[in-house]
Amino acid sequence: MAIEKAEVFVTSPGRNFVVFRITTTDGVVGLGDATLNGRELVAAEYLKTIAPSLIGKDEDNIEDIWQYLYKGAYWKRGPVTMAAISAVDVALWDIKAKKAGVPVYQLLGGASRTGILTYAHASGVDLPSLFDSIDMYREMGFKATRIQYALPGIPSTYGVAASANAQQGEGEKGVRYDYEPARRTTVPVEEVWDARTYLNTIPGVFEEVRNKYGKDLILLHDSHHRLRPIEAARFGKLLEPYDLFWMEDTTPAEENQQYLRIVREHTTTPIAIGEIINSWSDYITLIEEQLIDYVRSAVTHTGGLTHMKKLMAFAELFGVRSGFHGPTDVSPVGMAANLHLDLAIPNFGIQEYMKHSDETLEVFHTSYTFKDGYLHPGNKPGLGVDFDEKLAAKFPYQPAPLPVDRLLDGTMHEW
């Protein structure tokens, strides 16, 4: 048997997704995801470049094809390469599992748990709207939420749904408390950042949340790469009384892994990083020196299931657990791949979950389920996701870049 067709689709049912579809000579179809938020067309071009080299290869040789694409590219690693390799890799796992008649997680070692603990995105511009948002997710059954909060005097704050919409003059629309930062404009929206206001605001918000909800609710927070290492260290100390599950991306350690040593030396607040780290090579110091507690990579951006399985085995040896990236900028195909791996690995921690829009879920038919705070990938052969090519064609690509960030004096800063 061999790969007969390898096709790339870009579709935008509410937001842009890159889909890769492999068909074998005996008609088995596999799907992969190469969605790279704000840079989707580049990932799609990469896939178009490598697709001809896949034709005629034996679809069963997943590791060999992975090595062929990785070593054979000469230009190793990086988000575009690793997202494209992921899309091929996940499509091949989907095919192998369909041929075996089992869900993908069975090929990864079988289920290590009955369900996948997930966290939602709660946010607010003030305490009543934050509490409303938390209540909504608790009523849905979530046992864990990330908490993001508007900064006083700052027009739009990362992670706060209502404030981002208000800045665009859109008001609150769609899902009220979800958060999609990529706006449908050709030029990125500019946001403002001020660490002083942030450090003076966020710990007090967590105090209010703990006072209202008690100790059981699992709380997380994302600083989105914006603090200097010493600020991140102080932030972790300030949050200690509120028992966070993790603080995420406190400082841009994807550039200098040593940054997190400073943070680690000063606080017991657990550390998560990695949504923009895309290979195990880029985790060596972070994991070996136990500078992190959670790996935030997504299967979509990190070389697929073949590579992520190795990364998580490396992490296992150092007591580091998973917290895979799962906002809606991962397609339902990528989300399903995350869930199969979540179910199988011994060192699972938590899974991020932002439900896709109804439009998205008409184009992608999923079989994963959510109940009482836990996700499950389902038991259909393969990934359990189908792609409606005809409907997808009705949603052409629309430019939607991620925002950029400046300090109060106009200096460019990490977004």
Ligand SMILES: O=C(O)[C@@H](O)[C@H](O)[C@H](O)CO
């Ligand atoms: O942790 C998260 O889900 C975020 O950092 C998103 O990846 C980011 O807002 C881009 O959508």
Ligand SMILES: [Mg+2]
């Ligand atoms: Mg994040």
